[in-house]
Amino acid sequence: MTLRKFQMLVNGAWIDAASGKTYESINPATGRVWSVLPDADEADADHAVRAADAAFRGPAWRGLTATTRGKLLRRLGDLIAEHASELAELETQDNGKLIRETRGQLAYLPEFFHYSAGLADKLEGSTLPIDKADMFAFTVPEPLGVVAAIIPWNSPLYLTAIKLAPALAAGNTLVIKPSEHASASILRFAALVAEAGFPAGVVNVVTGLGPSAGAALTKHPLVRRIAFTGGPSTARHVIKASAENFAKLSLELGGKSANIVFDDADLESAVNGAVAGIYAASGQSCVAGSRLLVQDGIYERFVAALTARMARIRIGDPLDPNSDMGPMATEQQLGIVESMVGRAREEGADVLAGGQRPAGHEGWYYEPTLLACTSEKLDVVQNEVFGPVAAIMRFNDDAEALALANGTEYALAAGIWTRDIGRAHRFARDIHAGIVWVNTYRAVSAMAPIGGFGASGYGREGGIHAVLDYTELKTVWVNLSEQPMGDPFVMR
Structure with missing residues (x-):
């Protein structure tokens, strides 16, 4: 060639x-x-x-x-x-x-x-x-x-x-x-x-x-x-x-952005928002919604719907318009993703989907991955993976959701999924992040400032x-x- x-x-x-x-x-x-x-x-x-x-x-x-x-x-x-x-x-x-x-x-x-x-x-x-x-x-x-x-x-x-x-x-x-x-x-x-x-x-x-x-x-x-x-x-x-x-x-x-799903959220929209947040661009996005925080009352239904949607993600040649996910951009980044998922397993995270390289691909591909985490102290919850890996955690009420959302040194973006307009405004005010999306994710405009706080x-x-x-x-x-x-x- x-x-x-x-x-x-x-x-x-x-x-x-x-x-x-x-x-x-x-x-x-x-x-x-x-x-x-x-x-x-x-x-x-x-x-x-x-x-x-x-x-x-x-x-x-x-x-x-x-x-x-x-x-x-x-x-x-x-x-x-x-x-x-x-x-x-x-x-x-x-x-x-x-x-x-x-x-x-x-x-x-x-x-x-x-x-x-x-x-x-x-x-x-x-x-x-x-x-x-x-x-x-x-x-x-x-x-x-x-x-x-x-x-x-x-x-x-x-x-x-x-x-x-x-x-x-x-x-x-x-x-x-x-x-x-x-x-x-x-x-x-x-x-x-x-x-x-x-x-x-x-x-x-x-x-x-x-x-x-x-x-x-x-x-x-x-x-x-x-x-x-x-x-x-x-x-x-x-x-x-x-x-x-x-x-x-x-x-x-970059960031470790929280995508927060409340009990009253539209389930289909929230699932699509989660996919857009972390699996679009193979997770290689500064604003990736890599922390999924889901309220107790909807948690099981959300996980079932999300994993079913993940199973339909087509991994393939990025030049093929029918592909949904391409490779990691560098071999080094693929190694980082594998290492962080491996460490998450050792620290007690459960792999609900993915967690490995897909078969049949010669490039630097990694499966869309969902990790159930019970502690916010896990490395995969605190630090940016920059790959198609989401850490999912459950919460009970608004106070716990806010504490988890603000519980990292990063403060770039956040997503809020709720039909309660008052709650949406309260969280948009109280979340420490430079960009907050309500009932959407990864929206951009030439007119809208982009940037974060802290790390x-x-x-x-x-x-x-x-x-x-x-x-x-x-x-x-x-x-x-x-x-x-x-x-x-x-x-x-």
Whole structure:
């Protein structure tokens, strides 16, 4: 088989790593190598950051009006729509995500660019009612400069879009570092950025194995903002690196989200919500509803209905639109899932469904798994699996449900299934999570902020908050007096 070769995009040119090193990417559905990519190092990261910084300061980008930036973003969104099928297939081949999901994401992804495009010329400052009669003062939101965007392997294009679109709308430039396990779709997307008319150097992409390129980006003195999605352990290194350049940070670090089903819930909807929460995307989603909390009165019926629905999940080739679940994106992640399920068994969890690799598949597949747990202290209840594994627990009343829901260090998302509108609002208020869904799960919108608290990180992506977070506020004072300035040793 002929391997597909990719290059990096730096300053408008497609280039190899300066060292000439490359690495191979493996298709998780087959376990076979399918492409070759540049293995960037610190020198390549420095090259990309300096290109982005020069573009930020240069007239080709800096001289554009905000309205023109918005038009470029709208054009980019339109190009994504035109190339959606190709981008979806690339991403599925690279990370094993279902083609149904990648096509769905790509169909909606232009909305993020159109939304940010509309905000580009709406970032207004304000005049200040200054208490000094001879002074006029106003504020101006300004772009920060170079943004380093660190992208994981589970949803590369989506997670790139929610960083890149608001950053460009605000007038910044970017260096994107995709995961070594899923870079192909981002590199193809980068070609569309140039086609849309963005000046060279405004968007750059470097690829590579290991931490060298990523670490060099996050501590680079010219980087003013870091947008990171990944795990808490890597995030700690990013936070330490940002101490070198005082870059602003946003961190989206995953979760251990509770999906809470009350006695009065619509059973069919709740079961579908549970499946959507943890088995869609093979559980490789930051907002995965990996903790199912079910009230006593409905517990047995819910388990029976859920396991029956799980038995109908079709595991198969992610490029087949009839498949419901594809593989783990990496062999390492498959090993983590197996290890955590094995440890859960040792700690006393009962396997109600799944719990092993399915027969007849050569790639990195794992069965949809349901573990009955009686203690919230189990590792599988407290820590993110990032695979198709749900821990199910029962609760008696609202107080116990809330205590269980808030019983981990993560606080990204939660689902609430009830017909009681008062209870829904109380739980939405009292659950410690950045996103709460009521009688639905995994709904997203370009207008809705995404992000968590605690070990799930900080900062928000999506909505007007995201664009504002890629700016810094300048205050301008103008002396209106015709009189000479007074005593220089006295503060005005």
